[in-house]
Amino acid sequence: DQQVKQNSPSLSVQEGRISILNCDYTNSMFDYFLWYKKYPAEGPTFLISISSIKDKNEDGRFTVFLNKSAKHLSLHIVPSQPGDSAVYFCAASENGGQNFVFGPGTRLSVLP
Amino acid sequence: GAGVSQTPSNKVTEKGKYVELRCDPISGHTALYWYRQSLGQGPEFLIYFQGTGAADDSGLPNDRFFAVRPEGSVSTLKIQRTERGDSAVYLCASSYTGGETQYFGPGTRLLVL
Numbered sequence: 001d002q003q004v005k006q007n008s009p010s011l012s013v014q015e016g017r018i019s020i021l022n023c024d025y026t027n028s029m030f031d032y033f034l035w036y037k038k039y040p041a042e043g044p045t046f047l048i049s050i051s052s053i054k055d056k057n058e059d060g061r062f063t064v065f066l067n068k069s070a071k072h073l074s075l076h077i078v079p080s081q082p083g084d085s086a087v088y089f090c091a092a093s094e095n096g097g098q099n100f101v102f103g104p105g106t107r108l109s110v111l112p
Numbered sequence: 113g114a115g116v117s118q119t120p121s122n123k124v125t126e127k128g129k130y131v132e133l134r135c136d137p138i139s140g141h142t143a144l145y146w147y148r149q150s151l152g153q154g155p156e157f158l159i160y161f162q163g164t165g166a167a168d169d170s171g172l173p174n175d176r177f178f179a180v181r182p183e184g185s186v187s188t189l190k191i192q193r194t195e196r197g198d199s200a201v202y203l204c205a206s207s208y209t210g211g212e213t214q215y216f217g218p219g220t221r222l223l224v225l
């Protein structure tokens with residue numbers, strides 16, 4: 001049973017528009033969440049994180065929103081750029097643990 | 113500076129053979145992680161080292177899998193009696209002390225025939 005779900009396997013967005021990537025989780029004990037980006041043949045690269053004491057964290061073009069009651073988080077990228085085209089993974093851990101559970105990923109394509 | 117490196121980048125082996133996968137973390141990073149990523153899935157946690165000791169090995173799927181980090185730097189993931197289902201990309205990551213950003217290597221793609 002997947003504890004972290006990313007129900008959209010792929011997403012296409014026009015350059016300059018907003019990209020919204022969604023992630024749902026089932027374990028209410030998760031209290032720390034991260035987003036990673038992955039290009040082909042490379043390891044994942046950390047993008048942004050959020051702890052459960054916050055509902056929003058922003059870093060440049062990237063903003064992560066957390067809705068604890070819905071067990072849902074989302075990553076907003078605005079404006080989207082062609083270089084953002086990659087697979088995006090949501091990951092979660094509980095109680096400050098290092099056992100991170102990853103979602104299956106969403107492939108984002110930003111069209112010029 | 114140098115990032116996390118993993119060798120080999122690709123490994124093809126036959127069912128039943130033994131393989132070793134190596135990870136060189138970023139210098140000075142005390143925390144080291146191994147993940148396995150199958151096609152179409154996200155990385156799956158295997159084991160976490162803090163220094164030389166395995167702080168959490170709850171993700172190792174069975175006793176055919178073992179990992180060591182004898183000097184608190186380089187780590188080796190060892191898989192005995194490989195099975196076709198072990199075919200995946202094995203990712204290594206490190207972080208400064210644990211609990212912050214993990215830096216991933218490019219992975220080793222293992223194919224068991």
